[in-house]
């Protein structure tokens with residue numbers, strides 16, 4: 001690996017045409033001008049309320065959509081159609097949110113895990129393929145006998161492990177994990193989180209970890225990106241973001257996280273946001289957060305605030321900072 | 322007499338694969354104005370406990386034992402008319418799945434106003450104002466316009482908030498909230514918890530908060546029940562449960578959640594083993610197969626509930642053994658516990 005960053009996303013835009021009336025379509029700006037980069041072996045966490053565009057960022061950078069604008073660089077190389085995309089597809093993988101619907105119930109676990117091996121022709125023989133399946137299945141803490149069983153015979157936590165084994169099959173350097181533990185009970189969540197951390201250490205993986213649970217994201221991530229209505233509003237090292245959130249939205253989001261400690265919970269002060277996230281179909285002009293922001297002034301409506309470096313490695317998009 | 326007294330409640334599902342003891346001997350009291358949390362893994366019997374209290378089980382589920390007294394009146398086996406009177410009026414429930422409980426034929430405003438007119442003594446104009454106010458309070462934008470919309474026009478998160486507004490608008494004596502905010506964002510969750518707390522203080526409403534989120538439990542509950550496999554494994558005040566947990570399952574749960582306050586990357590300590598399988602229950606303590614401190618007796622015999630301190634109950638052989646060692650309890654000739 002040569003480049004400083006394994007992944008660089010520059011000005012990514014993903015607009016979807018949606019029907020808003022009779023013969024009328026409007027562009028929904030699900031992701032609008034988002035830039036970030038991830039170092040080899042690093043975990044970037046991505047948080048924000050549902051509908052803010054987290055999943056779309058993951059899918060768009062993986063080239064699962066035809067992106068509206070922007071560039072994705074992998075290991076220093078710009079991903080375009082053809083050879084670079086094929087190579088990228090092998091070295092970057094995605095784990096989907098829902099362990100119940102993302103695995104084909106009619107396939108054996110072995111065949112599910114081997115999908116990337118088959119697609120990229122990574123096994124020289126059937127024996128090779130079986131050996132690799134056995135290795136992968138053990139890597140995620142299941143037993144090789146389970147390879148011949150079907151996905152529906154497994155619990156949520158086990159299915160998530162199967163999804164992770166599949167993502168590992170092509171020996172990737174980078175994995176997008178979209179809400180990998182959200183559907184799991186806390187007692188099982190911790191098992192999967194520990195496993196993701198162990199695999200990262202062992203295989204030097206970089207993660208984009210998307211989740212709405214801030215405690216989980218803070219625990220796993222080196223840095224955290226906060227999204228609001230399709231835009232990045234803050235990006236900082238995990239502890240820095242937690243101790244010194246700069247953007248009023250990040251402050252509100254963090255203060256809303258319920259702390260599993262009755263004493264601290266009684267003492268903590270909440271910043272209450274009023275109302276709901278506006279629809280991305282009619283996002284407010286200027287700063288999209290201004291309609292719910294206690295600090296908003298006239299200048300906030302004028303222009304979209306750029307992401308500025310307010311302390312070393314700490315970026316925020318707010319004119320009031 | 323407590324507002325709600327639940328004693329040895331037992332509910333089973335009679336399935337072709339066998340009897341599932343979804344709720345197996347649950348007891349607790351709930352006083353006016355108090356908030357009781359029920360926490361536990363999925364499948365541990367939290368929702369079925371709520372349905373059993375309200376007598377809204379559908380076959381093959383059936384309450385097979387125990388008692389539920391509301392203001393001293395027995396609800397188990399009571400007439401449909403009597404239950405219907407209490408349900409909605411005195412005890413409201415917010416379901417986990419909001420789709421099932423709003424009718425698509427009337428507007429949101431219609432349904433909300435109907436509930437308010439039925440359950441409070443407001444007139445039509447006041448009811449309308451209150452409905453709009455409630456929608457605003459649960460964080461719904463543009464409440465005036467929403468009043469005229471139908472449930473199918475709203476997103477899942479918004480429907481859930483309408484349901485919450487509806488349940489709260491009735492100003493019930495007891496609100497049973499079954500994972501009310503699980504599908505919602507934390508910012509909205511914070512608004513809703515604040516609203517519930519406010520109504521609890523203002524109206525003396527009691528709340529049963531069912532959730533798997535220990536953060537939600539800590540932020541609103543006075544008392545907590547920890548359930549596993551249909552049984553109460555531990556019950557105590559929120560402070561007892563969080564600062565002095567006794568049951569190994571409770572301890573395991575608290576250890577397995579990441580601590581957002583910590584700057585160090587401490588490794589999580591998960592509960593080992595597989596999630597519970599209600600169709601293949603062990604003979605002894607249901608948690609024993611996943612418990613690091615399990616002893617021989619845990620595998621063969623179910624532990625009884627035992628007071629480890631005032632108002633603090635645990636059903637765990639390790640605790641019982643500690644009690645025996647310190648001379649606090651004695652075993653009778655049948656192996657039963659005498660305090």
Ligand SMILES: Nc1ncnc2c1ncn2[C@@H]1O[C@H](COP(=O)(O)OP(=O)(O)O)[C@@H](O)[C@H]1O
Pocket residue numbers: 016017018028029030048049050051052053054055056057280
């Ligand atoms: N395929 C699609 N077509 C149209 N709109 C979409 C599509 N996918 C996502 N969206 C919209 O884009 C926005 C962002 O969605 P998503 O990325 O799923 O958010 P998140 O993962 O943060 O919850 C939402 O408003 C959503 O409705």
Ligand SMILES: Nc1ncnc2c1ncn2[C@@H]1O[C@H](COP(=O)(O)OP(=O)(O)O)[C@@H](O)[C@H]1O
Pocket residue numbers: 334336341343361362363364365366367368369370381382599
């Ligand atoms: N309709 C049903 N038919 C058969 N078994 C059921 C049914 N509903 C619930 N159960 C059983 O009851 C147990 C408790 O379910 P529930 O109370 O919904 O759990 P939770 O704690 O997640 O709310 C489950 O483990 C399941 O085995």
Ligand SMILES: [Mg+2]
Pocket residue numbers: 054055056
């Ligand atoms: Mg998503």
Ligand SMILES: [Mg+2]
Pocket residue numbers: 367368369417499500
């Ligand atoms: Mg439930």
